[in-house]
Amino acid sequence: MSITLTIEPAxxxxxxxxxxxxxxxxLRLYVRTSGPGTGGLFYAIEKDEVMxxxxxxxxxxxxxxxxxxxxxxxxxxxxxxxxxxGEYGFSFSxxxxxx
Numbered sequence: 092m093s094i095t096l097t098i099e100p101a102x103x104x105x106x107x108x109x110x111x112x113x114x115x116x117x118l119r120l121y122v123r124t125s126g127p128g129t130g131g132l133f134y135a136i137e138k139d140e141v142m143x144x145x146x147x148x149x150x151x152x153x154x155x156x157x158x159x160x161x162x163x164x165x166x167x168x169x170x171x172x173x174x175x176x177g178e179y180g181f182s183f184s185x186x187x188x189x190x
Contacts, residue, residue, distance in 0.1 A: 100150055103150035113152075120156070
């Protein structure tokens with residue numbers, strides 16, 4: 092199964108600036124919950140390596156990878172960055188999850 096995900100260049104460049112990731116780094120995107128009783132889901136990111144069956148997306152020299160069990164959350168989504176919010180300007184949106 093393949094997925095579509097848009098990663099804006101500004102998103103990747105801001106991660107390099109604020110999180111000190113560098114071109115060539117592999118970053119795993121995955122789903123986390125926000126805590127007991129909240130029911131909220133959000134994306135998380137950490138340095139990792141490419142694994143078999145990962146979806147791989149490249150932007151500004153960074154490689155973003157997603158495991159198949161997280162495809163449902165990211166498929167059709169967009170990772171963006173709004174510079175007016177500085178290091179808090181990262182966002183994820185996915186119209187397929189809205190309802």
